[in-house]
Structure formats: C-alpha cells, structure tokens
Amino acid sequence: MDAVDGNAIGGLLHEVFGAEMTTTVSVCGTCGTARQVGELAVYAHAPGTVVRCPSCDNVLMVFVKIHDRTCVDLMGLASLG
Amino acid sequence: MAGTALRGRLTWQVAKVVSVAVETGSVRTIMLDVPNWPGHQAGQHVDIRLTDEEDYVAERSYSIASAPGEPVALTVERLDDGEVSPYLTDELRAGDELELRGPIGGYFVWEPEDGGPLLLLAGGSGIVPLRSILRHRERTGSTIPVRLLYSSRTLDDVIYRGELDKAAADVEVIYTLTRHQPPGWAGYGRRVDSALLAEVAWPASAMPLAYVCGPTSFVEAASQALVQSGYPPQRVKTERFGGTGGT
Numbered sequence: 577m578d579a580v581d582g583n584a585i586g587g588l589l590h591e592v593f594g595a596e597m598t599t600t601v602s603v604c605g606t607c608g609t610a611r612q613v614g615e616l617a618v619y620a621h622a623p624g625t626v627v628r629c630p631s632c633d634n635v636l637m638v639f640v641k642i643h644d645r646t647c648v649d650l651m652g653l654a655s656l657g
Numbered sequence: 658m659a660g661t662a663l664r665g666r667l668t669w670q671v672a673k674v675v676s677v678a679v680e681t682g683s684v685r686t687i688m689l690d691v692p693n694w695p696g697h698q699a700g701q702h703v704d705i706r707l708t709d710e711e712d713y714v715a716e717r718s719y720s721i722a723s724a725p726g727e728p729v730a731l732t733v734e735r736l737d738d739g740e741v742s743p744y745l746t747d748e749l750r751a752g753d754e755l756e757l758r759g760p761i762g763g764y765f766v767w768e769p770e771d772g773g774p775l776l777l778l779a780g781g782s783g784i785v786p787l788r789s790i791l792r793h794r795e796r797t798g799s800t801i802p803v804r805l806l807y808s809s810r811t812l813d814d815v816i817y818r819g820e821l822d823k824a825a826a827d828v829e830v831i832y833t834l835t836r837h838q839p840p841g842w843a844g845y846g847r848r849v850d851s852a853l854l855a856e857v858a859w860p861a862s863a864m865p866l867a868y869v870c871g872p873t874s875f876v877e878a879a880s881q882a883l884v885q886s887g888y889p890p891q892r893v894k895t896e897r898f899g900g901t902g903g904t
Contacts, residue, residue, distance in 0.1 A: 578873035586761035587704040590667040598764040614764025
C-alpha cells in the first residue's frame with residue numbers, strides 16, 4: 577500500500593493537537609531519528625490512520641475515529657515538539 | 658473580525674463555488690468564495706468534506722492552486738473509482754456550497770525568503786501546489802531561478818499548459834510525456850529517473866531547493882534520485898498523493 581506524507585494529515589493533526597503540526601519535530605522511539613511531522617510516512621487506508629518512521633518503519637502514531645471521537649496512540653514517539 | 662478570533666483553530670466552514678473551469682478531460686479548477694479566509698501560503702492544502710443523505714461522510718485533501726492573496730482555487734483530478742473527486746469534477750456547479758477547512762500544512766510551502774534556485778518536479782496533478790508556488794513567485798517579483806519538470810501521460814493531460822507556456826523567461830518549463838508523444842515532440846518522452854534528472858535538475862552544488870509532488874511512486878523515485886545526486890534530504894520537500902493519478 578502506498579504511503580502519503582505527514583503533511584497530508586495536517587488537518588487531522590490540527591484537530592487533535594489544536595495547532596499546525598506538520599513542521600513540529602518528532603523523534604522516533606525506536607531508532608531516534610528526528611524529522612518534521614510533514615515528512616513522516618502515513619498509511620491513511622488502514623483501519624484508522626497509521627504514521628510510521630520513514631527510517632525504521634516503527635509505528636509512531638495511530639489515530640482512530642469512532643463516531644465523533646478520535647482515539648490517539650503516540651506510544652511509538654520518543655518526543656513530539 | 659470574526660475570522661481573526663478563530664485563528665489557530667481549524668474549523669469546518671461553508672464555501673461557495675464561484676465557477677468551475679475545464680483544465681483537461683478529467684481535471685477541473687474550482688474557484689471558491691470562502692468567507693473569512695485567513696489567507697494561505699503557496700503549497701498549502703484544504704480538507705473537503707462531503708456528507709450524503711445517509712450522513713456518510715467522506716473527507717479528502719486538495720492542494721490550493723491559487724497564489725497567496727488570490728481567491729481560493731482548487732484543481733481536482735477525477736479518479737474514476739473515487740468517492741469525492743467525481744462529484745467535484747462532474748456535479749459541482751457555480752452557486753453550490755462545499756464544506757472545507759484550511760489552510761493546512763506548513764511543511765510543503767515556499768516563501769521567497771526560502772530562496773532557491775527552485776527545482777519543481779510534478780507528476781500529473783502534482784503540478785497543483787507547484788503552480789501556486791510559481792504564481793506566488795511571480796506576484797512577489799521574486800527573481801529566484803526556477804526549473805519545472807512536469808511529467809504527464811500525454812500532451813492533453815498537461816494541466817495549466819497555456820499558463821506554463823507563457824511563463825517568464827527565468828522559469829524553465831520542461832515536459833516529459835510518458836505514454837504518448839505527438840509527432841515532432843521536442844520534449845522528453847520517458848519517466849523521471851536519475852538519468853533524466855542528471856540532464857534537467859540543478860546540480861547539487863547550486864544549493865537548490867526542490868519540491869516534488871505527485872503519485873507516491875513518482876515522488877519516491879524522483880526524491881531518492883535527487884538525494885543520491887547530492888541534494889540534502891532537508892532541501893527536498895515531498896508531497897505524495899498516494900497510488901493514483903497519471904504521470
């Protein structure tokens with residue numbers, strides 16, 4: 577399946593975090609690579625939206641919309657912002 | 658101003674369709690009137706939300722085709738199996754309303770102070786945010802040199818061709834047609850790869866700034882080739898559309 581860029585979910589991220597996030601720096605919890613969120617690999621057609629590290633493929637963030645709520649899992653990140 | 662109070666939040670709002678222009682057989686440019694639009698940067702996008710009679714909601718992102726300071730225009734390619742694009746390209750009429758939120762994204766944007774020389778690589782409708790960058794450059798009087806390499810299937814699939822053909826002298830527009838080339842075609846006729854970029858792209862020593870937009874496979878191939886040729890990864894901005902769209 578084809579990935580898109582973190583930039584593509586700028587709207588979703590803004591909804592969740594309340595701010596423009598695509599230029600925020602994220603650090604992968606597995607390999608430690610620091611990248612702007614806009615550069616991350618996004619799989620939007622999974623059940624929910626899965627954000628992976630382009631360097632090591634570790635899952636960084638998962639967003640699942642259930643009715644009007646968005647469930648957020650950031651366990652794969654060492655840091656964000 | 659009502660819009661100012663909401664700055665920082667991203668809210669859905671209703672835009673009105675001013676006009677719909679035919680770009681190619683499958684591509685339309687939709688001019689919108691968006692009340693309280695806060696303004697946008699070249700390269701940003703909006704999310705569009707369609708809701709059907711049974712409250713089924715579909716959301717998609719579309720790049721803004723117009724320059725900062727111009728009314729919001731979206732250029733949309735119809736994907737035959739798409740949930741949203743066939744409605745936008747085939748059904749939408751002037752006076753219709755559309756739900757959108759934006760502008761979105763700070764990563765794939767260009768301002769004159771970001772410098773150049775600029776290398777713009779477009780695959781199919783990946784030209785849309787790059788057209789915003791080109792118009793922004795022209796409107797701000799920037800003299801930063803630009804090369805645009807634009808990959809399409811056929812000449813008829815080239816979006817904004819009239820506008821690109823009239824581009825300023827310091828904007829080099831290079832076409833490659835991957836499926837069919839008309840008789841006497843003087844442009845390229847092959848896919849964008851390392852060999853083509855070696856002929857067309859600014860050398861890495863010129864410290865260029867690259868923007869690559871199109872289907873995922875196009876963006877991966879082009880951006881990897883640029884990095885291999887010595888472009889620093891942070892000087893290669895990418896926007897992948899996913900698996901669909903013609904290059």
